[in-house]
Amino acid sequence: MSRRGRLFVFVAGALGISALFVWGFSGLPDFGVQPSVYGEQLSERAVDERHATNVVAATTFDYRGLDTMIEEFILFSAVIGILLLLRAQRDEEEDAPHDMAESRRPLPTSDAVRVFGLGLIGPTILFGTYVVAHGHLTPGGGFQGGVVLASGLLLVYLAGEFLSFERLAPEKLMEATEAVAAWTYVAVGLAGLVAGGLFLTNFLPLGRIGDVFSAGMIPLINVAVALEVAAAFVLLSDEFLEQAVLVRKRDRS
């Protein structure tokens, strides 16, 4: 199709969809009206039943724990898919990193970036750990904390260089971490079975409301998810950096 033809078909369709959306969305409850019986029920129950003050965490990791397990595996398989698609091919070889523009002197990382980067690594990791550990109490949890942890590792790349980043977080280790973390979630589910409940039934003591060690299995799942997410993001960055930095297609001629 020509560019114009494509645009015409798209715009005609988009206009139709807009009309459709206006028609559909005008049927939603008015602003401020909250008819969700389900949401209300869970908000009322979560603290008593789960000893989790973060209702969102109780919902995603306990009442609807299966959804989150599958979401974890979506991330898992996305990363595995990236590893599969970006695997080194037969006609490619990995070069030692070097600047492609030979005549240009590479700019060294500035001292300011280096100092701030290195200085931020510790606090970032600490903050990430905090977000993960308190996921059942305050907003946060494994997904958010995992990303913070991964960015802590990426600061190493920013402040130092690619190779020290790879040495600190080698691909194989990250792959293994990712797999173990994904597996842990399923194992927690199976532990519920073994303890006499159903899959993903809580099998740990609920503890005192507000404690770090409370809310049963939720903190444990949070840690698993955090490892999964952190490893996934490090692997993703690593793969893309590798494509840019290391792999060059061998000259075919």
Next chain:
Amino acid sequence: MTELPALAVAVPLAGAAALVGGTLLKRRRLIDAVAVAVAAGVTVICALLLVESTRGPIVYWFGGWEPDNGLALGISFAIDPIGAGLALLAAGLATAALVFSWRYFDAIGGLYHVLLLVFLAGMVGFTLTGDLFNMFVFFELMGVSAFALTGYKVEESEPLQGALNFGVTNVIGAFLILTGLALLYGRTGVLNLAQLGAALQGTEADGLVVVAFVLLVAGFFIKSAMVPFHFWLADAYAVAPAPVCVLLSAVMSELGIYAIARVYWSVFEGALGGQAPGIRVVIVGIGVVTALIAAVMCFLQRRLKRILAFATMSHAGLFVVGVGLLTPAGLGGTAVYVVADALVKATLFLAIGILLHRYGSGDEYHLHGRGRELPWAGLLFVIGGLGLAGLPPLGTSLGKSLIQQEAALLGYSWMPAVFMVASAVTGAAVLRAAGRIFLGRGTRDDSVRTEDEDEETETSGGEGRTPLVMVVPAALFALLSFAPGLIPAFEHSTTEAAHRFQDRQAYQSAVLQGVSPPLPALVEQSSSPLKGLVSGVVSGVLAIGLALAALSWGRLPLALRRAASPLARVLSGLRNLHSGHIGDYVAWLTAGLAALGGMFALALR
């Protein structure tokens, strides 16, 4: 036994995560063995679930969160024979695909196996779940793993292009589903399918309900590749490795149709059921258009995988007709047809894999006459081609005739003609290719050079002999494809399952109250096996005739060939629409969604 529903998903996922360890160890045979064992285990679990579900629905509340006063708190699997049957089909085909892969790829890491098991878990969960949001999550899991598997051959640009088109269109589908789901949640505040059905029951079908229905149907139509949402399919199926194609073509396309049936009868029927005739016209119409367009496109292809891709689409159109009739008999017939057709397509894709493995080509002109040394593979192709055409006693003929009869009862007296054309033309395309490859009939046609001619393949080709692990699964599927037509109990139990599938009240009370009312006695419909037999034979003969005509095209009378030339112009226009350009595809998708919305708005006024 009571834990089977959870294990059906937990086992493949745990297996996939554990296999990553295998890839780090680089033990190829160990990875193969574990993957096959896991898939076989899932097959057994699904078979047990199927048997148990015939005695009544199985409801499993994850985390033990049973409904409180009829309000669902957690996520449930709600398993009936149709869902469990599809899960069994997926698991069985995945097992066979993994066995086939044992010797198929030259250099393959364990990541392929990991993704295949995740894909399987996604399909199984999708068929078993009783929660709309959970359904969406499994839909995504299925998608993400399938995109990567499609792009497996990264050495070439085509697979990446195909995977990209697949990915972009299907992610748009997921957005549509999520939006539809959000609308329903905004209105009712619940996510469980049964609960949604109870909330919508007897309410007025206003804009919100209609638009939510349109969005969900469109999202699932993208997955099942209905016109005009279909463009991605041929690009993706033509480049995915043959064993992956088995799963894509024989199960994944069908799951989109299953999902439409599931949400219609569990959620929407209470609000929209009054206007069933209008809905029927729209859905059946889309099915018919898809079946015919895809059949024509199928006949125009020369690459075997593309032939089968369009055959998959065409037959998916026929399934949509069967489901769209919105009656138990239509759904039951579709279930029979889906199973029989899956076995036929699996046979054919594996047979193509065997040719690719041996000759490194999947192009019918390239392979001209070269298959003479493989008569048994030719037999697989012939069975497959006749299976697509629906010749008795192959199981497909039964499924087809059940849908046709029901359609005729509902006033679509011309429907048998549509079924005959779609099945005969798709069958003929396969038979034509078989005649050229295995008998050396027809022209070699070296003059026609297309850019996709030098197709590289996933295997190096040039293998002297075909390993047994590749022959056995293909032959097994070929044999099994006779079974649905020859086991009389099969038809009866699918009809029964279809009745139960559509009983919204029984579904609700099983899920929300935990009581399953006894099944009402089934009224046996007087089906006329003779009529089905005749139409099956006719489409089989038609397929053979068409294939012969295509093979001896050059020797046909000149007048006839001249008369066909205006047709050629129309066909090349149709071909050009399938441009491979993702922008085109998204434009058509946008227009298609608007058109679908318009049609449903008119039908449900």
